[in-house]
Amino acid sequence: KRMNCVLTVLALKHTALCLILLPRFLLAALMLCLLDVLCIRRKVLLKMEGSSPEDPPVCVSDSNKMFTLESLRAVWYGQKLDFFKSAHLGLIAPNTEVVQLQERRRVRVLDYVKGRRPLILNFGSCS
Numbered sequence: 041k042r043m044n045c046v047l048t049v050l051a052l053k054h055t056a057l058c059l060i061l062l063p064r065f066l067l068a069a070l071m072l073c074l075l076d077v078l079c080i081r082r083k084v085l086l087k088m089e090g091s092s093p094e095d096p097p098v099c100v101s102d103s104n105k106m107f108t109l110e111s112l113r114a115v116w117y118g119q120k121l122d123f124f125k126s127a128h129l130g131l132i133a134p135n136t137e138v139v140q141l142q143e144r145r146r147v148r149v150l151d152y153v154k155g156r157r158p159l160i161l162n163f164g165s166c167s
Contacts, residue, residue: 057120057123060123061116061119061120061123064119065112065115065116065119068115068119069107069112069115072106072107072111072112072115073106073107075106075107076105076106076107079106133149133150134149135148135149135150136148136149137149149161
């Protein structure tokens, strides 16, 4: 019985998530579709007028379409990641754990806050 309750709650969470994200997802899908329509229309018009081989590409990608199942999956995944992120504009920052490089000990990010001075985190990558 407890397992059924857990599954019901999980199903309700997923349903709520879908209802929240669906409008944003559909708008992004519409934009991808419109980009493809504009590119196809432009290609057809250029073929009717006759274009030379030296002409630059007419779209972001002449060979690939923007409105594909893969791109829609990527948009849906991105929307879900954005929805579940722990940091949100205007809310309290998450106090995640970090490792001090010199002493190799674990501390919390907000342990570095001093008074009312803002804490600035600078992220980088060496790749």
